Amino acid sequence: MKQLPKHRLIIMAHPDDPELACGGTIADWTRRDRVTHIIVSCGEKGTWQKNDSPLRIADTREREAQKAAKVLGTKKVIFLRHPDGGLASNKTLSLELAALIRHLKPYTIVTHDPWRRQFHPDHRAAGFAVIEAVMIARDWHFFPFLKEIGLKIHRARELLLTPTDQPTFVNDVTQTFKKKLTAIRCHKSQLGQLPGWEKRITEFAQSTGKPAGFRYGEGFYKMRI
Numbered sequence: 123m124k125q126l127p128k129h130r131l132i133i134m135a136h137p138d139d140p141e142l143a144c145g146g147t148i149a150d151w152t153r154r155d156r157v158t159h160i161i162v163s164c165g166e167k168g169t170w171q172k173n174d175s176p177l178r179i180a181d182t183r184e185r186e187a188q189k190a191a192k193v194l195g196t197k198k199v200i201f202l203r204h205p206d207g208g209l210a211s212n213k214t215l216s217l218e219l220a221a222l223i224r225h226l227k228p229y230t231i232v233t234h235d236p237w238r239r240q241f242h243p244d245h246r247a248a249g250f251a252v253i254e255a256v257m258i259a260r261d262w263h264f265f266p267f268l269k270e271i272g273l274k275i276h277r278a279r280e281l282l283l284t285p286t287d288q289p290t291f292v293n294d295v296t297q298t299f300k301k302k303l304t305a306i307r308c309h310k311s312q313l314g315q316l317p318g319w320e321k322r323i324t325e326f327a328q329s330t331g332k333p334a335g336f337r338y339g340e341g342f343y344k345m346r347i
């Protein structure tokens with residue numbers, strides 16, 4: 123039986139996070155499903171050059187994110203423009219995300235694993251905000267005004283965290299791994315700050331895929347909603 127297309131929603135902190143975290147899986151999904159990216163911050167502090175203007179960087183990074191999304195086959199990228207490096211898992215962000223989840227009605231939601239040992243505090247904050255947003259979107263009595271403005275509850279079927287230290291499943295991205303690398307290359311402003319990125323990402327995909335018997339893999343932790 124032919125499966126109906128699903129809507130997959132990727133919510134990440136910075137413009138290059140979807141491609142780095144799960145670009146192979148996104149490219150695989152877009153062959154039959156609809157994918158939307160929500161980028162919480164424009165990453166305007168993402169430079170090592172002291173004289174760069176954060177305003178210009180934000181603009182460049184939004185363009186790069188649009189280009190990379192196109193390579194993967196994603197139709198829409200939504201920018202929330204929260205301050206880079208200042209993300210907090212607060213009610214404002216969770217509410218914005220919950221409203222968008224009710225509006226977009228995704229089958230799958232993908233975000234950062236906030237419990238993973240990782241350097242960037244924005245990734246943790248975004249991950250926790252998304253988890254809270256999934257709950258607000260799911261139940262009628264959170265923020266009753268959402269109902270008044272016509273946003274009915276929506277229960278996503280899957281909440282997937284990536285990258286993660288404890289994958290509960292691994293996607294085979296052997297077919298789409300090249301596309302992931304092409305999409306990452308669209309983030310030109312960032313590549314100088316990611317020395318040896320291609321080697322590191324390739325080795326990570328190989329080690330993630332290996333236990334599952336895949337040449338390249340991306341691992342996910344599936345949370346119960």
Ligand SMILES: [Zn+2]
Pocket residue numbers: 135136139242245
């Ligand atoms: Zn990031």
